[in-house]
Amino acid sequence: MRRLSILSIFCLLIAASSLMGQDYAAFFTDSTMRVDYYHTGTDTSEIYSLDQVCLEGPWPGSKTRCIDVLGLGKYLAQVHDFETGQLLFSTSYNTVFGEWQTTAEAIAGIPRTMHETVRFPFPKKPVKLVISSRDRRNAFSERFTTVIDPHSRFIHREVKHLPFKVTQVLFNGDPAQKVDVLILGDGYTQKESKLFLDDVERYQKRLFSVSPFRERRQDFNVRAIQAVSPESGIDDPRAGVWKNNLLGTTYNSLDLQRYVLTLENRAVRDIAALAPYDAICIIFNAPGYGGGGIYNWYSTCYAGKSKEIPEWWSLYVFVHEFGHSFAGLGDEYYSSDVAYNEFYPLGIEPVDPNLTALLDPENIKWKHMIQPGTPLPTPWGKALYDSLSQSLRTAGADRKPILARMDSIRTAIPVSRVGAYEGAGYASNGLYRPAIDCIMFSKNIVPFCPVCEQAINRVIDTLVK
Ligand SMILES: [Zn+2]
Known part of the structure; x- marks a missing residue:
């Protein structure tokens, strides 16, 4: 374990030196490059295959801190200058696929495929994209490499005109210098647009009533997209409820009733691209208790009201799930039934900033x-x-x-x-x-x-x- 920690520090030092030598404008335009790929495998195997590369709107992330120094995700995407090999950008994230790998289905050896995306500033010159994932001991290994020429005719450059309105809920400045939170609604029909905006207001108010978001409110922009679903509500397979909801959120994700995720990566990404975003929150128009959060991808939370469940529960879930998706926080509870088999392997220090296996009490991470x-x-x-x-x-x-x-x-x-x-x-x-x-x-x-x-x-x- 100690050897791993030293390795991590070494990686961070390399990252820091790459960052210092880097000039954003020399390597990147102000736009965003989106790389979509398929992630296939079982509990122990994984294959990545390229789907598409797209040009998207203004880059919303930092232009001075392009290298991930937090290391919170199971996956690490690195962008290198093709000519010199210099590390220009990196981002760490989690995926639904990574969680699914710990389920009984994956352990039984039944392969599945999921669609995923990596976004980074649009390069000016050819770059090498490398995606690595952690093994059960949390060590990264390279899994996928591809070279992308930003001038290639294979990059999709069309502007998608989707008929959805972007509403500015909170604006504090340039997206490159702010945290841009994007709230998407799922299972809201055209007639429920006002309901969606009322729900957005309730949730963003709640988020900024909780420390440290309360004190850091000036560092955030919040936008909402009224993505209209053909039907009201979302899928609830155990109840036999099936809805034509635009973003594909569903109860019973990974066969856990209150876990709500979507596998419609392309749909969510296409709609989200209408606004700058660092973090996505999906609120869904259904009253059953549920939500989910995938680090550096999205959080979900139920927004419907019912007589059986106190209203503050959903506001609580919104903040809790945002803790997962925004800051890579692990669940601190342990009494609930979950679909995972040994989600955190015994004797291995979790990467989550709020969990420890206490293998080295003298050097506990929050010492x-x-x-x-x-x-x-x-x-x-x-x-x-x-x-x-x-x-x-x-x-x-x-x-x-x-x-x-x-x-x-x-x-x-x-x-x-x-x-x-x-x-x-x-x-x-x-x-x-x-x-x-x-x-x-x-x-x-x-x-x-x-x-x-x-x-x-x-x-x-x-x-x-
Ligand atoms: Zn905590």
Whole structure:
């Protein structure tokens, strides 16, 4: 593990030196290059094949920080100058394919194909695109390489005229110096346009009421696209509900009822290209509890209202899922049924900034935030919490007193007391979270823990300069 850490630091140093020597205008235009590819495989195999290369609108990302220094994703796309080999740009991200690889279907050896995209500033000269993915030990290996000549006649340059309106919800300045959040609606019909804009308003207000987004509001632009679906609502396969919704979001993704994703990458990318974006949030017009978040790709959240579910739950889900997609935060909870098989391999340090396997307590990744004298692991009443959680499953109508006791355990220690609290990342043992509670841990009126807050601030910092 320590060897891996040293390697990571070495990679970051290389990245930093590439960045310093780079002059954006010498290598890139102000536009965006989009590369679409197919990602095929099983749990242990993967093949990439090129689909198309497109010219898109203004580059919304930073023009001074073109090299990813956070390393939060399972995948790494690097763009090198073809002539000199100099690293010009890199971005790290996650995919639905990567999550699917841990499901029973993939482990059974049944191959699947998913469509994916990498975007980077449009180069002036030929570049080499290299895509790498991490193995189960989190080491990167190169999987796909292609050379792209920006003057090629095979690059799609047409401007797509889609009949959807872009609404500016919050504007603070040049997209290259701001975080550009794009909210897309799925399952909203033409008649439900006002409902969509009302929902956008509710969610963006909620996001900027939570630290650190509240303090960093001036660093954000928010836009919404009224992408009209032919039918109202989204697919819910377990309920036998099938809808003709434009972006293809569906309940029961990876066979987990409340997990809502879309595999319609091309549809989402085509529509999103109408506006500059660093982050996409898809709100879908259905009342069933659900959402999802894929780092550096998109988050989803239900927006419909029902009598059974309190309204604040959906606002909570919106922020929680944005934590995944925007800052690569891992789930800090561990009690829920999930479709993954050992999502975080035992004995391997997760790359998520808010999870640790505590393999080296002396050098825990959020060490600088821990007060001296804090025991690691940090005791927090886990045994009682787990037994209460267990009895909740058979409690029937008597849930309130049990929930109250669980609340009292979770609030007995301030969220600000950073340590290593066992139980995180879908594992009751062997994985640790930074604080007793956090938006990434429990569905309660609770802030992001200090470590998650810092991780979010770091991502904002990479996009605003
Ligand atoms: Zn947290």
